[in-house]
Amino acid sequence: MVHSEQSSRTFYANEPVLSISGLSYCYPDRHSVLKYINLKVWSGERVGVIGPNGAGKTTFFLLSCGVLKPTAGEIRLFGKPVVPGEFRPEVGMVFQNPNDQLFCPSVKDDIAFGPRNLGQSNEEVDARVREALSVTGILKLGDRPPHHLSGGEKRLAAIAGVLAMHPRLVIYDEPTSGLDMRYRRRLIRFLQASSQEAMLIASHDLEFILEVCDRVVLMDGGYIIADGNPRDILGNVRLMEAHGLERPHSLVPHAEPHHK
Numbered sequence: 206m207v208h209s210e211q212s213s214r215t216f217y218a219n220e221p222v223l224s225i226s227g228l229s230y231c232y233p234d235r236h237s238v239l240k241y242i243n244l245k246v247w248s249g250e251r252v253g254v255i256g257p258n259g260a261g262k263t264t265f266f267l268l269s270c271g272v273l274k275p276t277a278g279e280i281r282l283f284g285k286p287v288v289p290g291e292f293r294p295e296v297g298m299v300f301q302n303p304n305d306q307l308f309c310p311s312v313k314d315d316i317a318f319g320p321r322n323l324g325q326s327n328e329e330v331d332a333r334v335r336e337a338l339s340v341t342g343i344l345k346l347g348d349r350p351p352h353h354l355s356g357g358e359k360r361l362a363a364i365a366g367v368l369a370m371h372p373r374l375v376i377y378d379e380p381t382s383g384l385d386m387r388y389r390r391r392l393i394r395f396l397q398a399s400s401q402e403a404m405l406i407a408s409h410d411l412e413f414i415l416e417v418c419d420r421v422v423l424m425d426g427g428y429i430i431a432d433g434n435p436r437d438i439l440g441n442v443r444l445m446e447a448h449g450l451e452r453p454h455s456l457v458p459h460a461e462p463h464h465k
């Protein structure tokens with residue numbers, strides 16, 4: 206495995222946010238999709254998870270938040286084992302398709318749904334809804350029906366719904382898919398400014414990963430192939446090409462000679 210200790214930020218924490226050891230998973234109709242994964246995510250880290258189609262990224266996320274049950278191995282969130290099916294408000298997942306997450310008559314109701322189910326008071330629920338609308342920059346959308354929103358607006362509404370739960374780990378699956386340049390840029394700024402929670406972000410948009418993440422994990426064939434500094438991993442042409450990926454354009458040296 207390629208490993209780089211270098212990171213653009215320093216983290217201070219005794220206990221990992223997420224600790225995964227010996228994690229393996231097989232879908233009922235398939236041989237193994239994840240093979241003995243070990244990983245620790247620390248407080249405040251923004252970890253990009255990259256890899257070709259079918260590498261196992263989404264499966265890994267569904268296991269991390271207790272939607273799927275590991276075939277082998279252990280997952281701990283803040284030191285406590287993840288029990289499949291058990292609700293853990295410390296972790297929130299933003300699904301690839303926001304339609305999977307939005308189901309209430311208004312955006313505000315959707316955002317309120319989680320905190321209300323946590324048993325928060327009406328005042329606290331209202332405060333969290335306002336805060337989530339504000340940090341995601343969608344205050345004007347609060348009263349709109351989610352199914353009338355554009356794809357980009359829906360994505361921000363789905364993120365707001367997750368943030369209203371005050372999670373300490375947020376998992377984003379392909380957050381830029383379907384976003385135009387303006388919404389993509391808004392999302393980048395928002396994620397760069399988010400320092401409270403740790404993040405796991407799967408994306409094929411490698412320029413986005415470079416802008417947002419301070420650590421990258423490269424997965425392929427159910428294995429973690431590399432784990433380290435985003436520029437070291439994404440700039441490693443041989444490594445990237447060996448796993449069906451391309452070095453992002455912004456990491457191509459300007460002085461590189463043209464091939465004839």
Ligand SMILES: Nc1ncnc2c1ncn2[C@@H]1O[C@H](COP(=O)(O)OP(=O)(O)OP(=O)(O)O)[C@@H](O)[C@H]1O
Nearest residue numbers: 232234235238256257258259260261262263264265
């Ligand atoms: N419900 C399922 N039942 C059986 N096999 C599945 C199921 N979901 C995913 N798989 C298989 O597991 C493997 C990993 O899929 P997964 O969605 O985790 O990959 P991924 O890295 O997220 O891919 P992508 O980048 O295309 O989203 C793939 O071969 C996929 O076909």
